[in-house]
Amino acid sequence: MDGSAAHGISFNTVDAPGLQASLFESSTGVDPHTGLGCGVHNIATELEDAITLPSQRKGDRDQFLEDIFRMIMEEVVQKGTDASGKVCDWLDPEDLKNTLDLELKSNGESSRSLLDHCRDIIRYSVKTGHPRFFNQLFAGLDCHALAGRMITEALNTSQATYETAPVFVLMEEVVLKKLRQLIGWQTGDGIFCPGGSISNMYAMNLARYHLFPESKQKGMKELPRLAVFTSSECHYSVMKGAAFLGIGTDSVFVVQADNRGKMIPEELEKRIQGAKSQGAVPFLVSATCGTTVLGSFDPISEIADLCKKHGTWLHVDAAWGGSALLSQHHRHLLNGIERADSVAWNPHKMLMAGLQCSALLLKDTTGLMKKCHSASASYLFQTDKFYDLSYDTGDKSIQCGRRVDCLKLWLMWKANGTEELEKRVNKAFTLTRFLIEEIKKRDGFRLLMEPEFINLCFWFIPPSLRGMPESADYWEKLRKVAPTIKERMVRKGSMMVGYQPNGDNVNFFRQIVINPELTEGDMTFFLDEIERLGVDL
């Protein structure tokens, strides 16, 4: 705490006889600094005098918001998406600390000073809408989604009840229904979650509750040992979820994937049999549509057969790959997804809705999610409200206050229609295909595999390694290439692309093209730039 008591409201007319002003009593008696409650008129007058917070005067307020909006338009929306600018003005952590004035102080600062800070914040932040940002499973800047996000932030409400979010309760239902229809479900349930990891945890909890409703009250202690199945290429949130939900990571049976990163159904069957023979109860198979690194799709139909056979909940983590459902051409990648019990799908990734927009979708029509998660708080979910209580959907959530995540996606969808969104998805595939063909023409590039999705995984073979025998030394040298090129591109600010090892494969780049603004020129630049950055390696 910086500052002294004098910083607060100083009412010096002490003494509050007989008021029982427990509001201002400390456990050891009346706080000598306050003396509030004495003389109502006095309080009122002093309130008006002392506490019209200057930063909130309407003219200042409106001007500041105008200035910030102007800055956002110029620095983020315009320059930040212009290929001629930097993806990031990079500073190492200690240098950035010394450059920014981050400290929070006793006194406030002027609007001018705040605007300077904001300009710095934007300058040194990564421009994820930049055409050379290929680093994450999100990218680009959709103006309608951004508009939806700005309205969301201005309205600042919680999805918990119809009372506080009448429009958004209805809108969430419409959006979830649309996503369910793309899966192939005419009915069902769903909710927006804070990210795909938590969506996957919801699925895990629902699967557990579905099989053992007593788990809600009794916990894991009273249940048989449970077993989760997922592939070696799954998202790490399955492990995080098993730990968080008290199931334990040892109960995650990792199923071998084939050399294209797809779960092998025969191996799943073996693992299920193995778990059963250990006395564990298989309660959940978490398949993946669009793995994080390779972009692989597990064979859902065959996995669904096994789930049916063994009475196991089928969850499909389609956080990344779900958006391919929008494409008539590519939705076959998710064949069988309609047989899942639950699906996680993040429109903030390929559809560019903006972080976070993560839907958990359920086939269930029995109110399972509400039964599983409800706690019926009397102050939110009053039973004597004047409107139809079925619209108070908040108790389905493990959250209490819950952000509005539907508007950004809804507005983008309204603006584009399903058709334009489909074109975006198709374009991402097409640009990826274009890159593959280009890579094949160039000496220094080697595909890890032909992708089925838009995760383009490849090694850049620097000049010194080309044509060399692929010895241990070769791979050790190649391992260091991607990190070196990555450092160079980040320091230069020319682009950003992810790399990682995977299984036996040493560090390779994973290029992701999402942004529908991109052209084949951007793709060519990408390859040229890697060649430039690695020419001396």
Add this chain to the structure above:
Amino acid sequence: MDGSAAHGISFNTVDAPGLQASLFESSTGVDPHTGLGCGVHNIATELEDAITLPSQRKGDRDQFLEDIFRMIMEEVVQKGTDASGKVCDWLDPEDLKNTLDLELKSNGESSRSLLDHCRDIIRYSVKTGHPRFFNQLFAGLDCHALAGRMITEALNTSQATYETAPVFVLMEEVVLKKLRQLIGWQTGDGIFCPGGSISNMYAMNLARYHLFPESKQKGMKELPRLAVFTSSECHYSVMKGAAFLGIGTDSVFVVQADNRGKMIPEELEKRIQGAKSQGAVPFLVSATCGTTVLGSFDPISEIADLCKKHGTWLHVDAAWGGSALLSQHHRHLLNGIERADSVAWNPHKMLMAGLQCSALLLKDTTGLMKKCHSASASYLFQTDKFYDLSYDTGDKSIQCGRRVDCLKLWLMWKANGTEELEKRVNKAFTLTRFLIEEIKKRDGFRLLMEPEFINLCFWFIPPSLRGMPESADYWEKLRKVAPTIKERMVRKGSMMVGYQPNGDNVNFFRQIVINPELTEGDMTFFLDEIERLGVDL
């Protein structure tokens, strides 16, 4: 899926001989609709021709964002905070459905049409920044926080790594440190979570892991029965967390609270002894600073003594009451909080940072949170990066992508300084005190109790019940008063305030004043309006 394949990109120059274009193969062969990959030049040309998405043309984009910003300023920031407008233009769910055109269609809509939708969305949404919105534990509109939220949305990145969020990784640490200092901790750890419920769940998981590190791998099955302790006035997320984390709600030992809603330490001790005698291991006491309904503060020092005695983790859910730490006058309410192991504190409530801004703060300096939650994903947390890896803080989280929640609070703090924030907190207390004194002067109002915080709980006794004997019939009639008045105020749009039953107390209003713009005139209006709405009851 609406529309046919023709909606996608139609490349009619089929045949892709020898390309092995697995990208476009279905499991049964090459998709006859695509034929992509054939003729790179062709692809490129068609890309440019066919897929410059019209909604993203830069002029349209900028104009749309300008129009939306203008609408936000006029309808939300200006009119939405003006007492002469409605808090909400209320429609019942079915009527609202019929009024809004929410359906998502094949074709996109014009900017004009989208703007009309947005105007309707704003119109029928609750204005939480309105001076007569007293319904939730959040309210008001802080222009700096809103500016921070707009920048956050424009930059649209994830907190997971320094690489994608250099500024925000550093900023989050500064903000968390500031919050820890207010608790009284010079060191420690922390993270922003998606809401207080999930913060409380983090604490529960950390407490479990602290005592039983094997729980991460082994799950609950191998542990002794665990016991959580919390008061009957606690937030319902303790129950939700116990269910979600596989502990089970039966393992939550509810401790009696006194008639002011504060946990009774002697009862806690009895419950701990009782749990032990049943063979359960007390691993967590979740105390509350600022209960949801009554705004009560558990006696932390005495509870901390018991936690020390029994070797139990002390979590303090100060999601609501934490902001009183900013006030020299009122921070005594949280005396002893520095003895906690973890604290949940939501600056999106009393400090008006905007949903969601929820900090989980830890005293721990051993990296417990990272050990507890990490899964070391190779594609995010590469070990051969060129910068100091300690800045990749994302693996502390149970999330993967994680929203930036620090900027809005940071910018508001920079603008106001700690001193102005302290004044806001003090002002909320002062206005509450003013209301209490007004209530005491009026016939129709009856306090539930003298609050210690700013939850002002009271019954409105309508004219027909005044002076009547307090029989069962009296309480049954009184029970219906708050819902009736609530319905009337919502339909009228004049204000919003919450009500609920609590324990043996029938429905009463819970008034919360947060917005520092308010004056004693707004307080008087509040009481007058309740009298007007209930005059015939």
